[in-house]
Amino acid sequence: MFNKDLGQHILINPLVSQGIVDKARLKQTDTVLEVGPGTGNLTVKILEQAKRVIACEADARLAAELTKRVQGGPYQHKLEILHGDVMKRELPFFDVCISNTPYQISSPLTFKLIFHRPIFRCAVLMFQREFALRLVARPGDSLYGRLSVNCQLYSKVSHVMKVGKNNFKPPPNVESSVVKIEPINPPPPVDFDEWDGMVRIAFSRKNKTLAANFKSTATMEMLESNYKTFCAANDMMLEEGFEIKKKVLGVLEQTSFSETRASKMDVDDFLKLLAAFHDAGIHFC
Secondary structure, three states, rough: OOOOHHHOEEOHHHHHHHHHHHHHHHOOOOEEEOOOEEEEEEEHHHHOOOOEEEEEEEHHEEEEEEHHHHHOOHHHHHHHEEEOOOHOOOOOOOOOEEEOOOOHHHHHHHHHHHHOOOOOOOOOOOEEEEHHHHHHOOOOOOOOOOHHHHHHHHHEEEEEEEEHHHHHOOOOOOOOOEEEEEEEOOOOOOOOOHHHHHHHHHOOOOOOOOHHHHHHEEEEHHHHHHHHHHHHHHHOOOOOOOOOHHHHHHHHHHHHOOOOHHHOOOOOHHHHHHHHHHOOOOOOO
């Protein structure tokens, strides 16, 4: 019945479903986007509280079963089912997103939601435990990394509850967790490609110092090429005796991050560092 290629693990515990809906703090005026509704165990709980539910389901058989489940009932007019891959479509307007997320789209779905406009109120999402813990990890935690920083740049992320594998049919191989993502509004005025380019270098070896990570030959070549492009675009002459290494390490010294490790830096530290690099004309994409 269930398609493991689509990461289908149907949530069968009504108490967990209710807990997820409660954490979303739905209003009677809300439009809710549900990703991966499956047979609708979570959907019917959402329909009880929201004005409208738009459910996105990749499996035609499950979409048909969900349609049948609400047919002729009081919630039929409140449910719209979108059949297809959520990653390949433009998302509709919604206030809240709730999802028992197919594990293979965890990261792309998270960022599709974070960059969605207009900004929604919150998302309550079920993930594999380790992925969830990486999203909420703080500086110094073993799972803290690029994913944590990129998500926390744009949102407040909190761990809501642990969900054991026996709450699903078929049971997955790993434990799950529910997280709540609340986008920061307005979002920080940061070019994400620039930000991610810098963070990628910083976390390339997350327990090495930033100076050690930025000194790599490939990184220096990329930054030198970008700097020359920046100078050409802004009619600037290259300084006499120009050395990209000296310039990059100078920024790290000036910001006091030279001997710091990425694993100990928070979002504000990275914002400060990116601003200093930009002030020096150093760009990452």
